[in-house]
Amino acid sequence: MSVASTSSTSTPTHPARGRLGHRLSGAAVALGCVLFLGGFVWAALVYRPYTVPTDSMRPAIAPGAKVLARKVSGSEVHRGDVVVFKDPLWGDLPEVKRVIGVGGDTVACCDTQGRMTVDGKPVSESYLGGGAASVSRFSTTVPHGGLFLLGDNRPVSQDSRVHLDDAEHGSVPASDVRGRVEATAWPLGQAGLASRTSAFDRLPGGGAAGGGPLPWLAAMVVAGAVLILGGAAYEPAVKLLRRR
Known part of the structure; x- marks a missing residue:
């Protein structure tokens, strides 16, 4: 079976x-x-956030905007860079301005077309948004190791022009720099990488530095x-x- x-x-x-x-x-x-x-x-190791308290950097940076600044030393700063710095003669809070002249430069305003000049060479500052290069005329030589700093909103910015009678002729020591602004993080409508200006590229030593590793991060x-x-x-x- x-x-x-x-x-x-x-x-x-x-x-x-x-x-x-x-x-x-x-x-x-x-x-x-x-x-x-x-x-x-x-x-976190390379960048630090800052808040821009005033409208001195319009139209590039609006008041109240939060920016990301790459931690750099003063020796790494170039003409055209937007930097965060803190100088005791300027106040107790960090400020944000654009580097117009470095040590040895003669910065003056204005030429016959109303442009800023550096070592006698005119600078076309497109980041001003059509505003005046300066509402006041001046000429100064930046001490070695110093930086001449201006806000993009020239009619209202309290910058190196206000301190021309100081011992440093309006400049701040490069060692006062805390960082170089490379992006806006807030508000979201204005978030993005900072635009690099080519206004100073034809000067000896070149202009603004290139971008950092933020896009890769x-x-x-x-x-x-x-x-x-x-x-x-x-x-x-x-x-x-x-x-x-």
Whole structure:
């Protein structure tokens, strides 16, 4: 007497494929965490936020805007850079101005076309938005190791022109610089990287410095967030598909 055997069919599973997907999703989450946290840590080491309290930098920076300044030394500052500095003769709070002259430059205003000149060469300051280069005439030589700083909103800015009678002839020591502004973080409608001016490029020594690593840091944070979300969503998505 023989006994017939019965067999049952079942939906084939792919354990090897499942394990591979699990490992890949875990690796994506791990890499995402490294990129996401690494981007924030790197940014905290390189950049510092500041609030611009006045309208002296209009139209480039509105009053109340929060900017990100890359931590640099005074020796890394170039003409055309927008810098954050703190000088005891100017006040107790950090200020934001644009570098017009560096040590040894003769800065004067204005030529026959109303333009600022540096060492006798006219500077076309497009960032002024059509405003006057200065409402007052002056001429001064920047001491070595100093910076001549002006706000973009020249009619209202309290800057180096106000301090021309000081011992430093309106300049501040380059060592007073806290950072170079490279982006606006707030308000969101004005958020973005700071525009580099080419106004001083033809002068000896060149003009404004190039951008820092901020775009790469932002890309790291975004890529990290995508990997974390994608890796975390993999297994729930696979289970949902299997049920269907």
